[in-house]
Amino acid sequence: xxxLRTIADVAPLVKSGALSPVSLVESCLAAADARPAVNxxxxxxxxxxxxxxxxxxxxxxxGGYRGPLHGIPIAVKDLIDVAGTRTTSGSALPCPExxxxxxxxxxxxxxxxxILGKTNLHEFAFGTTSEETAFGAVRNPLDESRSAxxxxxxxAAALAAGMAFAALGTDTGxxxxxxxxxxxxxxxxxxxxxxxxxxxxxxxVTLDHVGPMTRSVADAALMFEALADDxxxxxxxxxxxxxxxxxxxxxxxxxxxxxxVAAALERASDNLERAGHSVVDVExxxxxxxxHVYLHIVLxxxxxxxxxxxxxxASSYSPGVRVRLEMGRYVLAEDYVRAMQLRxxxxxxxxxxxxxxxTLLLPAVAMAAPVLGASTIAFGDRHEPVRAVMLRLTxxxxxxxxxxxxxxAGLGSDGMPRxxxxxxxxxxxxxxxxxxxxxxxxxxxxxxxxxxGTG
Numbered sequence: 506x507x508x509l510r511t512i513a514d515v516a517p518l519v520k521s522g523a524l525s526p527v528s529l530v531e532s533c534l535a536a537a538d539a540r541p542a543v544n545x546x547x548x549x550x551x552x553x554x555x556x557x558x559x560x561x562x563x564x565x566x567x568g569g570y571r572g573p574l575h576g577i578p579i580a581v582k583d584l585i586d587v588a589g590t591r592t593t594s595g596s597a598l599p600c601p602e603x604x605x606x607x608x609x610x611x612x613x614x615x616x617x618x619x620i621l622g623k624t625n626l627h628e629f630a631f632g633t634t635s636e637e638t639a640f641g642a643v644r645n646p647l648d649e650s651r652s653a654x655x656x657x658x659x660x661a662a663a664l665a666a667g668m669a670f671a672a673l674g675t676d677t678g679x680x681x682x683x684x685x686x687x688x689x690x691x692x693x694x695x696x697x698x699x700x701x702x703x704x705x706x707x708x709x710v711t712l713d714h715v716g717p718m719t720r721s722v723a724d725a726a727l728m729f730e731a732l733a734d735d736x737x738x739x740x741x742x743x744x745x746x747x748x749x750x751x752x753x754x755x756x757x758x759x760x761x762x763x764x765x766v767a768a769a770l771e772r773a774s775d776n777l778e779r780a781g782h783s784v785v786d787v788e789x790x791x792x793x794x795x796x797h798v799y800l801h802i803v804l805x806x807x808x809x810x811x812x813x814x815x816x817x818x819a820s821s822y823s824p825g826v827r828v829r830l831e832m833g834r835y836v837l838a839e840d841y842v843r844a845m846q847l848r849x850x851x852x853x854x855x856x857x858x859x860x861x862x863x864t865l866l867l868p869a870v871a872m873a874a875p876v877l878g879a880s881t882i883a884f885g886d887r888h889e890p891v892r893a894v895m896l897r898l899t900x901x902x903x904x905x906x907x908x909x910x911x912x913x914a915g916l917g918s919d920g921m922p923r924x925x926x927x928x929x930x931x932x933x934x935x936x937x938x939x940x941x942x943x944x945x946x947x948x949x950x951x952x953x954x955x956x957x958g959t960g
Contacts, residue, residue, distance in 0.1 A: 510670075510720075511670075511723065511724050512574070512577055512671060512719070512720075512721075512724040512727055513573070513724060515577070516573035516575075519565065519575065519576045520573075520575075525558075525562050526559075526565075526575075526576025526577070526578075526619060527555065527558045527559055527562060529558070529619075529670065530554050530557075530558040530578045530619055530621065531555075532667070533578045533621055533667065533669055533670070534551060534554075534621075536667040536668045537622075537663070537666075540646065540666055540668075542644055543644050543646050543649065544641050544642065544643050545624055545625060545643060545646075545659040545660075545662040545663040545666065546580070546623065546624055546625060546659060547593055547595070547624065547625050548591070548593075548622050548623040549622040550587075550590070550620060550621060550622050550623075553589075553620070554578065554620065554621045554622070557619040557620070558578070558619050561576035561617055564617070570617075571616055572616055572617065574671075574727060575618070576617060576618075577619065577670050577671065578618075578619045579619065579620060579621060579670065579671045579672060580621050580623075580659075580668065580669035580673070581610065581620060581622070581624065582623070582624050582626055582657050582659065582672070582673055582674050582675055583595060583624055583626060584626060584629075584630055584675055584706045585607050585623075585675070585705050585706075585715070586605065586607040586704040586705070587606055587607070587610055587620055587623065588603050588604060589602055589603070590602060590603060590623060591603070592623075592706060593639070594628065594630070594706045595625060595627060595629065595630075595635075595637075595638035595640060595656075596629060596638075596639050596822070596823075597639035598814060598818050598821050598822070599818075603704075605704070606704070607701070607703060608703050608704060609700060609701060609705075609732050612731050613731055613732070615731075616731040621668075621669055624660045624662075624663055624672060625638055625658065625659030626638060626643075626655065626656045626659055626660075627656035627658065627826075628823045628826045629706065629708060629807075629811070629826060630655075630656040630657075630677060630680055630708045631708055631829055631830070632656055632825060632892065633654065633680070633892050633895040633896060634652040634654065634655045634891065634892075635656060635657075635658025635684070636652060636877055638823070642877055643655075643658035643662050645687060645688060645874050646665045646666035646688065647874075647921060647922065647956060648874070648921060650876055650877060651687075651873075651874040651875065651877060651921070652687060652874050652877055653665075653684055653874065654685070654686065654687030654688065654870070654895070655684055656677075656684075657672075657674030657675060657676070657680050657718065658684045658687075660673065660674045660684065660718045661674075661684035661685050661687065661690050661692070661718055662684070662688055664688065664690045665688040665956060670719075670720070671718065671719045671728055672717070672718040673716075673718070674715075674716060675705060675708070675714065675715050676694040676713075676715075676899075676903065677709050677712045677803065677903055678896045678899060679869075679870075679896050679900055681694050681716050682909060682910075682911035682924070683869065683870055683896070685911040686869035686870040686911050686913075686923065686925075687870065687874035687921075688874070688922065689913040689916075689954070689956040690718060690719065690913065691718070691719045691721060691910065691911065691912055691913070692718045692719075692910065692911040693716045693717050693718075693725045693729060693908070693909075693910045693911075693934075693938070694716050694899075694903070694908065695716050695729060695732075695733070695934045696908040696933070697714065697906025698734070698906070699733055699734060699735070699934055700714070700716060700732045700734065701715070702715050708806075709802060709803040709806040711802060711806060712799075712802060712803055712903045712904065714903065717732065720955050721952035722910070722938060722941045722942040722945050725938060725941075726935075726938040726942065729935075746939060746940055746942075746943035746944075748781055749782045749783070749863045749940060749943075749944075750782070750783045750784075750785060750863050751774075751777055751782060751783070751863070751866040751927075752786070752787035752861055752864070752866065753770070753774065753785070753786055753787065753865070753866050754786075754787050754788060754792065754858065755786050755788075756789075756792065757789070757792040757793050757795075758867045758868065758898055759867070761871050761884055761887075761889065762868060762871050762872070762884075763871065763873065763917070764917070765872075765916075765918060765919065765921070765923045766872060766873075769914040769915050769917075769923040770866070770914075770925060772914070772915065773866065773947060773948045776946075777947050779947075780946075780947050782947075784866070785861065785862060787861055787862060787865070788858075789851075789854050789901070790857075791850065791851060792851075794847055795897075795900055795901045796893065796897070796900070797844075798848055798851060799900045799903070801841055801843070801844035802844050802845065804829065804832050804833035804836050805834075805841050807829070807830055807833055808831070808832075808836075809833070811830050815827075848904050848905070851904055851905055852904070852906065852931075855902075855928075856931065859930045863940065864927050864929055864940050865926075865927065865928035865929075866925065867925065867928070868923075868924070868925055868926070869898060869925055869926040870894075870895055870898060870923075871884075871894050871895075871898060872884075872894060872895075873917055873922070874921055874922075875891050879891055882894050899926070902928055905931075907928050907931050908928070908933065908937045909926050909929075909937075910927050910938070911924045911925070912924065912925055912926070912927065912941065912945065912949050913948075913949045913956065914948050914949060915949075915950070916956075922956060925948055927940065927944075
């Protein structure tokens with residue numbers, strides 16, 4: 506069971522009794538044991554997961570099948586409370602055991618899922634490479650010298666290496682979509698407010714999103730329905746998925762891309778047009794404001810949350826995370842308020858673009874996963890900070906709250922995955938998932954194309 510099958514593949518076998526949840530859990534544990542250097546997990550809940558899997562098997566045998574997540578092993582970013590485990594946030598700071606499950610964990614348990622373990626991450630979700638963590642850097646399963654992306658790097662690495670069938674991540678500026686692109690998996694940032702962030706250690710209370718990370722769009726949709734605050738009220742969207750219009754926002758979003766990402770975007774565009782869709786160029790006005798607005802929101806909100814811990818335990822934070830938290834103390838109140846006002850203007854600018862297209866198509870990350878320890882990335886003769894480049898294409902949609910999904914989009918000449926993202930209108934995450942499933946063959950090569958698709 507290390508062939509990286511999807512939930513949609515295995516769920517019917519679990520339902521029929523042809524495949525045991527125990528065997529699924531054992532296969533994931535074996536995969537984790539086989540590649541300790543990847544360092545995807547902080548805590549593996551071995552005995553508990555096996556007990557939950559046995560219980561799921563018994564329930565299913567008695568006719569109590571709960572649905573496609575029943576008996577499926579799922580990993581959880583260690584920023585999310587799971588009762589009886591520490592929520593370390595990837596930090597050396599002291600932390601007690603959680604006394605109750607976060608709502609998203611309760612919903613997964615209600616669906617019958619097995620919680621396999623807590624995954625490694627960039628400390629307090631405040632980074633893009635998952636190497637500033639008290640538990641050692643997460644390594645990319647496709648090339649262990651490279652980052653798995655961040656901050657949900659452990660979740661993406663676990664998926665790509667067969668150590669889980671799905672995972673939970675959080676996304677404040679791209680932290681689901683960035684590691685998904687780096688590892689060649691699927692990652693959904695739902696629309697703002699659609700999935701509860703209660704019981705999740707915040708980075709930025711107005712930018713944080715919780716969402717699923719999977720091996721296919723169909724699996725992301727299954728997970729979203731289990732997690733959503735309104736799991737059935739939106740209903741299925743049966744509108745057409747043929748002759749769609751995809752808008753590529755080239756200004757700003759395509760100004761700085763490596764050759765592999767640029768080729769992936771053009772290949773996907775050509776494939777979509779051959780499949781009967783239209784691809785048009787669009788522009789999001791003032792997109793260049795994005796990093797300035799983002800920083801003037803995320804820095805003070807993160808600094809506010811960590812203020813008391815910084816007073817008591819500043820030396821226990823990773824150096825880069827500590828610097829960013831200290832920077833937040835120097836953002837003026839008027840700068841924060843101005844950023845919040847500009848945020849509304851950016852939201853309206855993104856809304857306007859959907860007058861001309863059904864969905865946006867753009868890169869998820871501007872380059873392949875960086876080498877661990879790299880501080881800059883080269884684009885020809887130009888060298889740019891790794892963190893800024895990795896956030897560049899995702900953070901706008903945290904500011905505006907629009908739903909976005911990252912898909913694998915083939916491999917570059919270096920053999921590493923490249924990722925694209927689709928972005929949908931506000932309040933239409935289900936429609937975005939429907940469209941993403943329809944065009945997955947044109948972008949990824951088909952469902953379950955872990956590691957970058959067929960290109």
